[in-house]
Amino acid sequence: MLVTVDKLNILITEFPFPSVFRVSQAVDKLNIFISYFPFPSVFRVSQAVDKLNILITDFPFPSVFRVSQAVDKFNILISVAVLLLVSESLCEVCQAPQSESVFFLTSSLSDFYVANDFDNDRILIVWGADASSDHWSYLDLKNFITYINTAEGGCTYVQYTAAQNRIFERCLPEDAEQQRSGAVDFYTMERDGFTWLVGMKPVPDTDYFFRHFSRFYHEDVVAQEATFGVVYKYSLGISDPTIFDKDLSVCVEAPLAKYP
Incomplete structure (x- = not known):
């Protein structure tokens, strides 16, 4: 799990976020990252994207902020989201009753x-x-x-x-x-x-x-x-x-x- 979070952190840290941008643009760019990231096959990438979209869209980003602050906040959001999604996905690997x-x-x-x-x-x-x-x-x-x-x-x-x-x-x-x-x-x-x-x-x-x-x-x-x-x-x-x-x-x- 820590390896997963670390890889996402590297992706986000190295991505050239502009100093001023809209939340919708951030979501679109993160979608690209998430689509290519090898999430476990026990859940669909689209489900991960949807859940992260909700987290990111609802997060109160200021209209202007530093890249370092954006990276820190995104890291926290994605770390929590990945932990929740992967732990939830394992619980869903179940046989029929x-x-x-x-x-x-x-x-x-x-x-x-x-x-x-x-x-x-x-x-x-x-x-x-x-x-x-x-x-x-x-x-x-x-x-x-x-x-x-x-x-x-x-x-x-x-x-x-x-x-x-x-x-x-x-x-x-x-x-x-x-x-x-x-x-x-x-x-x-x-x-x-x-x-x-x-x-x-x-x-x-x-x-x-x-x-x-x-x-x-x-x-x-x-x-x-x-x-x-x-x-x-x-x-x-x-x-x-x-x-x-x-x-x-x-x-x-x-x-x-x-x-x-």
């Missing part, structure tokens, strides 16, 4: 079905292209518990901390770091024992995103950090809510088994 997807995992060369039900604080991951398998993982986002059921080992669960659990929630956490932007925006998230690289892709005609790409590393559980999954099927809503009807009372606490 309910969705289904199928992804392909490279390490096992297999499909995984995922049902996200954030309205009820739960996620179901099933080994296979649909929800029919008895090999599944159930994430209880409210109580920070992950359940895993297999035919061989039965049902076990592990308790996570609230901080660890946040990376599974509907919206990206505030400390998610954007690594690259484009048709898919990539972010990294780290917690104690976890490293997660996710590719967030917009859902057409909505304000939502979905995890199109995921590379997840869990210390002592996922053996290969290069293991990743790519979503090839996605839809809004959950076709059959009864897939979450699991008897979790039979599950016993145990460490997660190492994934091959």
Whole structure:
């Protein structure tokens, strides 16, 4: 964030503002700067321009003032605006309240079905292209518990901390770091024992995103950090809510088994 503000400060400081000019001219020139500045792709440049226009237009500039004073005042305005916009934009990188997807995992060369039900604080991951398998993982986002059921080992669960659990929630956490932007925006998230690289892709005609790409590393559980999954099927809503009807009372606490 500080780098962003510093770059804007340099642009403004070096721009040859005349000693006397109208606010509308200042706005026009700042629009040019903002249009070319690489804001994160999680919000549109036009939105940033509109919000800065309001700030600048409403600011009580005197009709005649020194360039240094103008630079200082613009720096304050833009610093605050950029901080607000970028912090707001990360909060807006959210998945739909309910969705289904199928992804392909490279390490096992297999499909995984995922049902996200954030309205009820739960996620179901099933080994296979649909929800029919008895090999599944159930994430209880409210109580920070992950359940895993297999035919061989039965049902076990592990308790996570609230901080660890946040990376599974509907919206990206505030400390998610954007690594690259484009048709898919990539972010990294780290917690104690976890490293997660996710590719967030917009859902057409909505304000939502979905995890199109995921590379997840869990210390002592996922053996290969290069293991990743790519979503090839996605839809809004959950076709059959009864897939979450699991008897979790039979599950016993145990460490997660190492994934091959």
